[in-house]
Amino acid sequence: MADEAAKTQSQGEFILYTTLRIIGVLASIYLFLMGLDMMGSSFLVLGGKGAGELFTITDNPITGLMVGILATVLVQSSSTSTSIVVGLVGAGQVSVGNAIPIIMGANMGTSVTNTIVSMAHAGERIELERAFSGATVHDMFNMLSVAVLLPEEAFQLESV
Structure with a gap:
């Protein structure tokens, strides 16, 4: 009998903790989306049409890249620069077609960032070799992805 009471209590605790975790995840997603919406609204209010005109140079996919x-090298975070681009798209300052090469560029900027971080192991030769090799693999993946997808995106923009 005592085992059943302990088992029921642990099941109740499990259900409570699981429910709280689900609510926490949903609340976090809501706050993230609300933050993106607020960032887009702030770009619209602060920049007006002037900020939109600044990004008209991204009509060329290479320039967007x-x-x-x-942007990613300056802020050292592809997540930040991608969030800014998403905010600009949400505010109507940048079109989705023009945002795609910018986000590809954010991924390429990450390659520069991880190479800089790998240089932190310069004091230890073996660690530097491993860190730089890992950074190079990431760099090549991003470069090959852009080499394949950017011409396709440029062709898509021209045909529209």
């Missing part, structure tokens, strides 16, 4: 690389 370079803007994404530069």
